[in-house]
Amino acid sequence: MGKEIIVVREFDKERDCLGVEIVERSCEVGPSGKMSLFTDLMGDPICRVRHSPPFLMLIAEMGVEKEIVGLIRGCIKTVTCGKKLARNGKNASENNIHLPVYTKLAYILGLRVSPPHRRMGIGLKLVSNLETWFRENGAEYSYMATDNDNEASIKLFTGRCGYSKFRTPSILVQPVFAHRVKLPNRVTIFGLNPNEAESLYRSRFSTTEFFPSDIDSVLNNKLNLGTFIAVSDPYRTWPGVDRFLVDPPESWAVLSIWNSKEVFRLEVRGVSRLKRGLAKTSRLIDKAFPWLRIPSVPEFFRPFGLHFLYGLGGYGPDSVRLVRALCGFAHNSAKESGCSVLVTEVACCEPLRLGIPHWKRLSCAEDIWCVKRLGEDYSDGSVGDWTKSKPGLSVFVDPREV
Structure with a gap:
């Protein structure tokens, strides 16, 4: 029997909701052997990115029956990647007034592959197709977030997709x-x-x-x-x-x-x-x-x-x-x-x-953010390669990506 063809295409709400729900329910989130979290997307598989236009959701289907075996979501936004000293305006430089340096950033979330179809290259294919869309829409960087115990996800992104560990915030x-x-x-x-x-x-x-x-x-x-x-x-x-x-x-x-x-x-x-x-x-x-x-x-x-x-x-x-x-x-x-x-x-x-009050048992001390440079940095040169910059004291977490 020949290798079954995997097709990656854009999500169609009219015909794909049931198949996506089946994949989501088979992919509980949590370290092996510990309690896990199941996410219910309230009947709208794309709801977690629709508040961040432009956005895209892709699915992977396999076989003549076109079974949905994987999915991925992504969005693009413009964010601060650094700061520069203001040079215009009265006393701006003397008073150390800084201005933000922006970049076009893509965010990957919700990568899921059904357990029976893992280790078949489906996750890699979904990421690659989504990155193509990112580049076509002018994104300069792409990043993803996962918990420190998700070894499979970290290995995929850092080992096969060219991402590097970037920031380690805490979820409280x-x-x-x-x-x-x-x-x-x-x-x-x-x-x-x-x-x-x-x-x-x-x-x-x-x-x-x-x-x-x-x-x-x-x-x-x-x-x-x-x-x-x-x-x-x-x-x-x-x-x-x-x-x-x-x-x-x-x-x-x-x-x-x-x-x-x-x-x-x-x-x-x-x-x-x-x-x-x-x-x-x-x-x-x-x-x-x-x-x-x-x-x-x-x-x-x-x-x-x-x-x-x-x-x-x-x-x-x-x-x-x-x-x-x-x-x-x-x-x-x-x-x-x-x-x-x-x-x-x-x-x-x-x-x-x-x-910030929190319970240590429910929190995640180290959430891993991995980043990849998709192309040339189109900023004014104040930052250079953002992937090599040192972390600051704070990050601004966009609630649309939670």
Whole structure:
């Protein structure tokens, strides 16, 4: 019998949804021998990239029956890859004012190959076809993210596709308890409208690595639940973003909340009955005695949603405490929305990381980001080859890619 032909083509929502769902369900995410996560894409296989145009989803099919055996998603955006010293404008250079250097970056996510069809070159073929589309659309770099335990994915990308390990941020996960988190006294939290949030982010964070040039599209997206800023006494009223940027308080912190619950649901599998029973007991006690503030385990064993915290930043000696207050505010908001976890991703050396509550068992200390240069760098030359640059203290994680 001859080798069966593998055909890679663009996803067709009218006829491919069932086949894609079968592949997704056969590919649970998680290290072998440990509990795993199953992702339910809410009936829309392309939903995780449609918020980041331009985007593409490819499938691989095999045999005369055209069985779907693999899939991959990708999108392209313009992000900050470095910074340059401003040379125009009065006193710009003297005051060390930096401007962002942008590049066109492609992102690969959701590579899946059904278990019976692995080690047949399907994953490599999907990546190669997607990279062709990236190049045709002007992308200068491509990157992907995976957890440190996913040896097969790391081996494919670094060993066969020419990617190199680039950044190692941490994914921090906090359960949403049955009780509300008590917010600290003498901290005031203000909600910003999208225009104010855009002004703040462009002014303070536009030179942060991976900052999206279309931050306005992110902040105005229907999945964005708002941007919130925390300050200490005696800063009691919001003066407006313009005045804030001219004369900020000594300490402040900011974050935005993204409603991933409306995009996909997760489900933890492979957990013993004993652990399920202990988790249920903790929830019952927490619900009956909320004033005890018991750190109960949410219902992870059926589909649950999450809120993603992004755009996290701040300044001043009290900024860590203010970040913790914002995370408490986000927790209470997620509780009202029926979410089970809060998730954020930060650089491994992020100074504000100390203010982010999380459970070590649920978190990922080292998420691997691998990058590849697709062509010449079309920036102004301030960065050179981004793949060889040193990491900064922070990264800006785009919630559309979560």
